[in-house]
Amino acid sequence: MPPASDAPEIVPQGKTSDAVLDRLTRLHPKVIDLSLGRVERLLDRLGHPERRLAPVVHVAGTNGKGSLLAFLRAMLEAADRRVQVYTSPHLVRFHERIRLSRGLIDEAALIALLERCEAENGPEPITFFEVTTAAAFLAFAEDPADILLLETGLGGRLDATNVIDRPRLTAITPVALDHQQFLGPSLEVIAREKAGIMKPGVTCVTGPQEPAALAVLEQHARETGAPLFAYGRDWTFTATPGGFRYEDAKGLRKLPKPGLLGSHQIANAALAVACAAQLGEFDLSDNAIEAGIARATWPARLQRLTKGPVVEALPAGWELWLDGGHNPAAGQALAETIRAEWGEGAAGRPLDLVYGMLDTKVAAGYLEALAPLTQSLQAVRIPGEAASLSAEAAADHAQKAGIDAAPADSVLAAVQRLVEEGIDSGSGKPHRILICGSLYLAGHVLAENG
Known part of the structure; x- marks a missing residue:
């Protein structure tokens, strides 16, 4: 055996x-x-x-x-x-x-x-x-x-x-x-x-x-x-x-x-x-x-991350979440969950995305469901995945879905930029950051922060 x-x-x-x-x-x-x-x-x-x-x-x-x-x-x-x-x-x-x-x-x-x-x-x-x-x-x-x-x-x-x-x-x-x-x-x-x-x-x-x-x-x-x-x-x-x-x-x-x-x-x-x-x-x-x-537990299904270098880059009160859904139906389910669990407009707490997706997926349908809930998005290439969208292509998909988006070199760089922009806005509100778009991206993040 x-x-x-x-x-x-x-x-x-x-x-x-x-x-x-x-x-x-x-x-x-x-x-x-x-x-x-x-x-x-x-x-x-x-x-x-x-x-x-x-x-x-x-x-x-x-x-x-x-x-x-x-x-x-x-x-x-x-x-x-x-x-x-x-x-x-x-x-x-x-x-x-x-x-x-x-x-x-x-x-x-x-x-x-x-x-x-x-x-x-x-x-x-x-x-x-x-x-x-x-x-x-x-x-x-x-x-x-x-x-x-x-x-x-x-x-x-x-x-x-x-x-x-x-x-x-x-x-x-x-x-x-x-x-x-x-x-x-x-x-x-x-x-x-x-x-x-x-x-x-x-x-x-x-x-x-x-x-x-x-x-x-x-x-x-x-x-x-x-x-x-x-x-x-x-x-x-x-x-x-x-x-x-x-x-x-x-x-x-x-x-x-x-x-x-x-x-x-x-x-x-x-x-x-x-x-x-x-x-x-x-x-x-x-x-x-x-x-x-x-x-029951299942990783990368709207999972809150509490340790690792990306979490350590957050100011006090900010939250980091991870989800591996990657198709239009999963995007819709994720949007419904955000509304149910965090409230419309994320209950006054801004929601930012760090997003990467394979080029075999329907990016537009996934992002359109999340667009009304999202303040801004940083797009990344999924490390080690030849089939990943480039950060620039992923950002372009997000822009077309109505989300303010820009490419980033890595997940950590994306989070650091979101923190800088959140602090510069002067609102003083702690943000939620959600890493999403791919199970492969989720796996990479968990390997570094799980």
Whole structure:
């Protein structure tokens, strides 16, 4: 069984997982090339670890996958279940992607599994996500657990995780426009790709959906023979001042406010409750569900930063926040959360943004939602990301969205300039600064200030 983070590590001298991971990035000329053939070939050579897993909850969707899994994990762990989790991308270290029943996979185990996959694959083309997903399946197959929470990387139908013949449950979070260059130009086409994780006879729980997306999911469920447990038809929720009410055929439940901020996190928590309702054999009591909702944590989801060099650059009373949302729907959810948590006009406290985004994203739609709430913006290139917008291009997008914006050389330089401008304004009001626009930017910031 691969040791986890609470076990002593014995790392081969001179070896690092980063070195192996770097080699694996060069096995395919493309970062993304959606297909199942290559990963199926490697899994066959590895003895099919994907067939020796704990019961799997397989999750697809555009927004909220990580938060849904965070709520489910917290609920299951509150019920003393051994939980494995597979997510992507990571924020700071690759190890975050593979959570075993006793903690994150450790360095020695990760190196051994990656090298095993590298040797079995040989020089044949395979994407980074495919080969590392195979390594994750090996880790999970050798680690005793009660359940595996499995997040798709991109889409669903041709995602490397979609090799589980019969998961215990599938779930689809809200579908929105994102990754159109890989998944298709319309909401309906993207929904069809997400629906590809459905399996005959396996219940699929769906979160709130646009009507066009829901129609596609319903049609695919009928074609596949997958029972659908759909929001708005089979279950629903309503936000309350103290939390939310969840209702399905079994009745009405009053539940606490989620530990994660935002009205969209109430929707994610409610979807987790709907999934829990389909996992009866795990005996998730009311206490476990309520504890999971309240205790769930997920980095870079409107997270306040309290240490590090960027925080130290702030005057007394100023606040620094971080969010990794990166598409128009995430921008809208973030704007709604700011209004709900901080008030219209940020309750008299000016809000400034430090913003960076990949050039594959829809920058305008994301920024337009935040423009009415934002006093000014400093744009940065995401360090180490070839696909990042330049600081100048990111600033131009912000200007077109109606935000006073300028490029900056780094996150720290951006914050220092915002502080100078805030002090020079003479208002005397402490500001909130929100770093946003990309999970990759969020990961860089957490590595320096987490």
